[in-house]
Amino acid sequence: MSQQDNQTAAAPRRLASGGRIDRATPLTFTFNGKRYQGLAGDTLASALMANGLDVLNASFKYARPRGLVAAGAEEPNAILQLGSTEAGQVPNVRATQQALYDGLEAHAVSGWVKAQKDLMSRFLPQVGKLGGKFMPPGFYYKTFMAPASLWMTYEKYIRKAAGLGRSPLEEDPDIYDHLHQHTDVLVIGSGPAGLMAALVAARSGARVILCDEQEELGGSLLSMSADCLDQTLDGQPAIEWRDAVLAELEACEDVQLLPRTTANGYHDHNFVTLHERRTEHQADLAPLNARGAQQARSRLHRVRAHRVIMATGAHERPLVYSHNDVPGNLLAGAVTTYLTRYGVAAGDKLVLSVNNDHAYRAALAWAAAGREVVAIADARPDPAGVMVEAARAAGIRIIAGAAVIEAKGERRVTGARIAAIDIDAFSVTGAVEELACDTIASSGGYSPVVHLAAHTGARPVWSDEIHGFLPALGAPMLKGFDACGAANGSFALEDVLVAAYASGVAAVEACEFETAQAEVPAVSELAETPMLPLYQVPHDKPTARAPKQFVDLQNDVTAAGIELATREGFESIEHVKRYTAMGFGTDQGKLGNINGMAVAARCLGQTIPDTGTTVFRPNYTPVTFGAIVGRHCGELFDPIRYTAMHEWHVAQGAKFEDVGQWKRPWYYPQGSEDMHAAVERECLAVREKVGVLDASTLGKIDITGRDAREFLNRIYTNAWAKLGVGKARYGLMCHDDGMVMDDGVTTCLAEDHFLMTTTTGGAASILEWLELWHQTEWPELDVQMTSVTDHWATLTVTGPEARALVGELTDIDLDRDSFKFMEVREGLIADIPGRIFRISFTGELSYELNVPANYGLHVWKRLFECGKKYGLTPYGTETMHVLRAEKGFIIVGQDTDGSITPEDLGMQWCVGYNKPYSWIGKRALSRPDTRRDDRKQMVGLIPTRKKAGDERIVLPEGSQIVFDPEHAIPMPMVGHVTSSYYSPTLGHGFALAVVKGGAKRIGETVFLPQADGTTLEAEITSPVFYDKKGERQHV
Amino acid sequence: MMHIFCPYCGELREEEEFHVKGQAHIERPKDPEACSDAEWGDYLFFRNNPRGVHHELWIHAVGCRKYFNITRHTVTYEILETYRMGEQPTITGETKADPTTQAKGVSA
Amino acid sequence: MSDATTLDPQAGAAVDAQPQDMTSSQTSVIDQRPTPEVHAQCARSPLAHLFTARDDGDAGIVLQEKAFLGHLTLRGDPAQPGFAEGVEAALGLALPLTPATLHQNEGGRSIQWLSPDEWLILVPGEEAFTVEKALHEALAGRYQVVNVSGGQTVISLSGDQARQVLMKSTPTDVHPRAFPVGRGVPAVFAKATLVLRRVSESEFELVVRRSFADYLGRWLLDASEEFGVCIKG
């Protein structure tokens, strides 16, 4: 880089004085790689403007040069890419809302133009005029309605171009967080209305949050100036009243002031999401805080407010005239704001085209800045009023009954064509005069920013008085929601303050605070005369042939496009929007929607309210994903639940499986073992010696009460009346539709005391299920339930050597005859009081040790101290699955899927058909559908072995089963594989499956067509593969 | 994100603390075996889906763990009342005129 | 240690008992605490691995695990004669009947309303069985007492920024006006749940389930980082 490049040029459009910028603090930034200088207090937009940068982007569809239009959130063009590093890339930044900081790097977004050029060169023989032809109005609509192949062709190019920027390719080093807020009053917007309402609320002692999307609080007060006849409050410049109010609010303990904070979504019952940009004004990446710790770059406030006061102001509407998109065409209010707040003139020679008094401020401020106002075209036939007179007095030419009908120039406005117009006839009525200028500012009136009020479905209501939509206050979706100031259609400062005061008082009273003394400041007099409704300006040619008149600048939607849509029969504004893509940009058509509706209404010969209302959805402005995610990322993405023995598993190198939120040991590889090798070793260890499983994740529910037994009778499919104290029983639970929902062993600890176990995944939902029946259907039953899942650590010791091993640790008599299968004993286990359950999920001799979880790790370690000589092997969930499947034990949720009855599982032995109470699920088992013979029933499958090595075949889980592999496609599918493993004990693969009518098809061969075109073959067998008589668990 | 008054806790709490459990007042037939298949099917599978006032069963899952009922407007999401198990609603589709049917532009 | 008793159904008929409905159901109650020596040697609290002593200096957040307390879940019907009296007699604290409140005493005992029929009792760890037994003796009819000491632990949260950390974590309103001393509620916390209670002007207690303790502990440390952390061992 040469010495010269390092010099930043003087900012040519910066005024010598004025504005809320700090001329003593220059800041350096780059745009498209070139260095420029701005000032502290600038936005990126004002700094770009000060440097005379007219063209900031190429437009989305037509690749037309575009520059700044607005000064706030409604800006459609100056959507830039920010970031000096790859990781710091931020797309979709509105230059008007980005504070300037030293070192800021910004780029235009040209992704669309590039994508379009790629496409044109690929598909079109000669590259003609860019755009337009490729994406005519109705493009999206027609593309989707056309044969699918057309969309396939365009899709990748459109996706490439979609959005106005790119995501970073590297991980974002910044953090984001959430803050849950509760407040009595949330005031959104800190202009005169917001400040007044917040002050009233704060003085009452209520909890108040005042937020505003801008860098500084104050809203429109920040750009008020005596230069443009702005009013005084209590005889002082308005900014002084603002300063005093803020000072008072700041001193209140229960008031939070949140600048740089956009209220993006209004949700049910006054729940509002605020996006606070905490460090974006300081640097690319969030600086460390004073302690050297990371701080959140942005924060999502989730606010529950008793009352919401929307004081979001209004957006000025541009007029729609030909070539109104050429850089140098701005909103009148934006021109004023750049002058008064940032000390920047948008150009040298201004033409103003307006239909109201307020916009005259731009001309007055422009003249005061020593620039030339060429003319004001005022659509009103007879403009009068204080502002108009002041302009006349300043020697400004006012052309009444006229408007700018077309801008001249390509990369910058060079002139304005002005003509007298007849609004009712929608025609140009006089000669066209062309005036040389470099800036055209227009104002078509003001649209209240009603977006938030529409988010819950309350449609805004058209007002003929203000020629705009008002929030539907009083709608049932807007309870506790109020609006005041320009957001509610009050534009005169005095009216704004009076309305805001009333809103503040109403909010305070609704929150049951007493209104403290506060007064509305005295506003100096300034009479405005009425506006004249004007949206699209007629041209001397018909709309379809006139140079483009843009309605939605971001999506390049023109008045002619909307006219075409209505000609093609799209009469609802919602259809017009989808046909033209109007309002579908990142700005959601903040500037264009109402003009678009006005164009549609004109074409359809009806009023705007007849054309429809406009719907807004969250978010008001784009929000970075980081803020939505908050700290729920990385290791905090979702809860990870651990058992008391987890650190031992980690130390032993276990691989873990996620089961719900639990981390369970999956298998424990030794040396270079892969999963298969480890699982085979673990399986054989259990079958031949002894293994231990951490089964702590099983759901456990302590159930007591004199009706506990009856309760179990009703909840489970099987009978509990005769289960003795100290005995355990397996139970199945169904929904009332007869489908299996959970299973587990329940033990009778005392006559009225049971410990129920549930599946790991079912723990929470089963407790809720039990409570549901107890609370809603059987409150008379004396039964109480409490979860003890986390309380007991559960260690399953299983295998032929289990008795010898456990016997070393406990004072409980494990003798096979005194402590039988399916019994429980209490006693000391490795010096810890607990219970031993002699139950088995492997088919081997098993003891489930339950000890309070604080001692679980201790007992586990003691087992291994004693277990070496018995060959104790820890095993994980994969081995557990193999072992139980060898025994034909189901896993609910794996072998069942909500469509399987106990009978489908062949578990009639677990169904108490004769229990007196019609237990949950019983009645459904006699429905015709559950009685069909061709229901899918649980069977075993053994892959057919035709050659050596076939014993290693494992049928893929989920494989569909057919009876006839020669059947024409689609083949009738008759079932699927639910569990499938290799069994080292059996020496071959095996599976559990459900097959239509399977119980009667034992011995038949079925086929399993695979995705790769091959077909596997298997024999239907009993689902019990190992120890069919169940002798081993009884030893 | 609704704000729900739990009739047992006696307070408004955030929706995150609650789970919805479907239509309220679905009573299990006292004698299931006496039900025809059609009656049992109605009990199991058929639910109202009104556009307007609806009675729903909820549980204050992260809270008192009690089931209770909510009368809610399915379009406006207004919660018109909450009441304990065993109690009957005071507001029903008949007693409450639907405010949204008068509003223009709302389509089902 | 192992008391392993099945309680006498006639035992502990409380004051004003109604004879026809006032027999206790038969439950198995065991003293689940090992000897003090074994406990000292063998117990491992849910946060022992994470809450190791640390002091950032001038810390805005102070955290401490109050490990190995006795946690009892009590269920019952306060409208049942003798229930409230029985609880008070056994525990030495009045049964809170106002939703979302807790009663506590100098001896480290507390009882918190969770539901119209459920309370959380915290006592020093070595008192758990004494209190459990006393409750069984004092209560009759429909009630339940369950020792859940192994399944829960308590995190003490204090420091100038405690409220801020809570606001980052829970949708429950923790403003002093909404959450005075003596209030306690189950709460959504990050993506898990816990019981949140304010035991003094400066201290909140978070009763967390064992299996979620690591996640919640990490969440708290993360949320506290910017304010500086002191963890008391």
Ligand SMILES: [Zn+2]
């Ligand atoms: Zn509740």
